[in-house]
Amino acid sequence: MRISFTSTNKEKDFKKLYEEYYAPFCLYAKRFIDDSSTREDIVSDVFASLWDKEDSFELNKTTALGYLKTCVRNSCLNYLKHLEYEWSYAELCQKRDPIYATAPDSIYTLEELYKMLYETLNKLPESYRVVFTKNFFEGKTHAEIAKEMNLSVKSIDRYKQRTMDFLRAELKEYLPLIAWVLLHRNAF
Template structure:
């Protein structure tokens, strides 16, 4: 299924609520399921529990679709639902902890908005911004190999360096990207082969 522009998330929720639109529901799920599971990681360490929570959110959206206010921000709605279910789960498990402190410890340092969730396009933009910060040689070796499918030997010839040097550039680029994008690595691994 073709991914809709992220600006359409509010329309998707509206269409689910007003038109019982199953295609919009499926699209909303496909675009945000993985991102919401990653968001739930701020509260819940267990992957299976996170997936259950997010599935429960989507189940509830469909079951209670007629009660969703038409002017609701879909992104905020999804985030709030996942956050509330996650905190409820922790309370039900008998955790006696300061949720805000726990949340702050798990947040990536570079997040501008604590409630960010990312679609594939947003992750691609994040990757591109990180690539721009790499030294030119590292970036070129990485991009030619991963985006243009050029072999190490082809890159070495183009760059006028040895194959060993290209391997070192590429390896160092991957190390830096893994470090810079570590909080989003599970999402990148699901969507891309860039950091393998």
């Protein structure tokens, strides 16, 4: 098939077809899509596609209008299908657990990392939490903590070691991130 409005005046004939039917096809597209700029884009794309394919098939004015109508309808329906897919995907994302719940290599905010750490620390006995907090957040030495808590330095070492073992088990995928945050906390 070949579009041959007339081979000598094909640009002129195409321009005439475009000028005559662009607005009616935009109105036709309104049956499917409310947004005027989207309708205009779809109709423009259909006309551009017709121009690009002008060497691959032949149409007279009547069949060109049928072809354009079918293309506009299908493009509108494809747009709506894609829009529905986007809405479904957005809805699914809202219902889904946060990405870090299933993907340990995702990006975390500092707040999220601290939250994970504190939630895990809250599972420990209070004395273990106190030792960890004083050592990592307050920067106190084992001797200073032992003096404040009236415990031996060996007890502080043991509490810290058990806390670290627990954190390794509970936060195994996240521990390198949390350790980095703890080491660089003053930089933020």
